[in-house]
Amino acid sequence: MAIKKLSEVEISSAIAQLAGWAVVDHKLQKNFKFRDFVEAFGFISKVAIVADKMGHHPELFNVYNKVKIDLTTHDADGISALDFELAQKIDKLL
Numbered sequence: 001m002a003i004k005k006l007s008e009v010e011i012s013s014a015i016a017q018l019a020g021w022a023v024v025d026h027k028l029q030k031n032f033k034f035r036d037f038v039e040a041f042g043f044i045s046k047v048a049i050v051a052d053k054m055g056h057h058p059e060l061f062n063v064y065n066k067v068k069i070d071l072t073t074h075d076a077d078g079i080s081a082l083d084f085e086l087a088q089k090i091d092k093l094l
């Protein structure tokens with residue numbers, strides 16, 4: 001597979017360009033909080049559309065008004081540039 005896993009140095013410099021994202025258990029993670037379940041699920045739906053268009057899929061976790069997103073690239077066995085591209089697109093949905 002062509003997509004490559006980023007090095008720790010590459011991840012540190014890319015993460016510095018983002019707000020609220022951190023590496024947790026080798027995945028790019030961010031926690032979001034909304035007014036209620038409907039707002040949270042609306043956000044999840046938008047994320048799903050953007051992700052599927054990219055052909056790159058997040059791990060989505062929802063409890064009522066909270067959403068946790070983990071990004072990793074299975075094909076690269078780690079965090080790749082695709083995860084940062086998706087993170088930026090997700091932040092633009094807010």
Ligand SMILES: C[C@H](O)[C@H](O)[C@H]1CNC2=NC(N)=NC(=O)C2=N1
Pocket residue numbers: 055056057058072073074075076
């Ligand atoms: C064949 C298909 O395009 C690939 O398996 C894609 C689909 N979505 C994916 N999503 C994520 N997060 N990582 C992948 O490696 C990945 N691979």
